[in-house]
Amino acid sequence: MNWRVERYDLPLSTPFGIARRTSATSPAVVVELTHDGVTGVGAATPTEYYGETPTSVESTLPTLLEAVAEIGDPHAGQRIERRLRERAPEEPAARAAVSIALADLAARSLGVPLYRQWGLDPDAAPPTTYTVGIDPPEKMAEKARAAVDAGFSRLKVKLGAEDDRARFDAVREAAPDAELRVDANAAWDAERAVENAGWLAEAGVTMLEQPVPADDVDGLRRVTETTPMAVCADEACVTATDVPRVADACDVVNVKLMKCGGLRAARRIVHAADAHRLATMLGCMVESNASIAAAVSLSPLVDYVDLDGALLLDADPYDGVPLADDRFDLRAVESGTGARRTPDFEA
DSSP states (O other): OEEEEEEEEEEEEEEEEOSSOEEEEEEEEEEEEEETTEEEEEEEOOOGGGTOOHHHHHHHHHHHHHHHHHHOOTTOHHHHHHHHHHHOTTOHHHHHHHHHHHHHHHHHHHTSBHHHHTTOOGGGOOOBOEEEOSOOHHHHHHHHHHHHHTTOOEEEEEOOSTTHHHHHHHHHHHOTTSEEEEEOTTOSOHHHHHHHHHHHHHTTOOEEEOOSOTTOHHHHHHHHHTOSSEEEESTTOOSGGGHHHHTTTOSEEEEOHHHHTSHHHHHHHHHHHHHTTOEEEEOOOSOOHHHHHHHHHHGGGSSEEOOOGGGGBSOOSEEOSOEETTEEOGGGOOSBTSOEEOTTOOO
8 A cells, every 4th residue: 555645735716705714725635545556535624723734634644544554455444444543533634534535545446436335326416505705795796696607506605704794685686596505604602693593584595504603502502493594513513423412403414524534434423413313414625626526425415515615726636526507426427536636737
């Protein structure tokens, strides 16, 4: 088992704002694993919010990859995941990069798409939303119009800054027929969240994501009990062990490979949510297709999809699963996750 690690600072098409920050680039630490002439690819997009940086991921990966090489079998996923958790229990993005590369390698070595190896139905994958980041109202309106023109009928609108109402109204006016979901990224206190949920529901918003701080489960419950919208826990639900804590406080949990540690960990969250009668959404950071493609492969298991991260990049070293309007075409994937090196990419 051989490996290669590359680090990129990928430019975004335009700066992307959420309540906590605005970014012009996105980090990607890419892992390529090769076994018997077959190579699988995965990537980490770490965030300081969850305690990781590109430097910490780079320093952790050799230890994880040595564990993979010691086992030496790309199909020993369960045993390898256990070893990865032992060596890096607090670095989920680093583990996710290896998890994705290993799953891609295993499926490619069998000559099948990853979704097919798992027995998933590609026709069950929901359409993806397209995210409109925080910007001046006129810029958000421009992005919303462009997304609708590109075939996206569902938009996620980032709020959690000053003048939220003006920003939202600009998007609604620009995309009057689009389904809108709102993500506050934990920016509001419970009182403000309940107030905002009122006018958002009246405006036809169908989902409100993480309206209150991650540790305010009571506030999350209060919002859920006072609005007809589906309320989604993101920052409040990181791994499967968080699901019981938020089960009676929300309607949906957002599953992200980078925060939970990889594909097997993501499936555990989905199963735990199912057991608690919660809906599930697959989300992402602003990521390369080297990791987004793996999440797309898992998407037939969930109810909602928000996997537009690679679409926000100006350049990506990897191509991913083809997109037709707002639906990923998993049937077009020949083997693995569908991530393939972009011809003539220049960092």
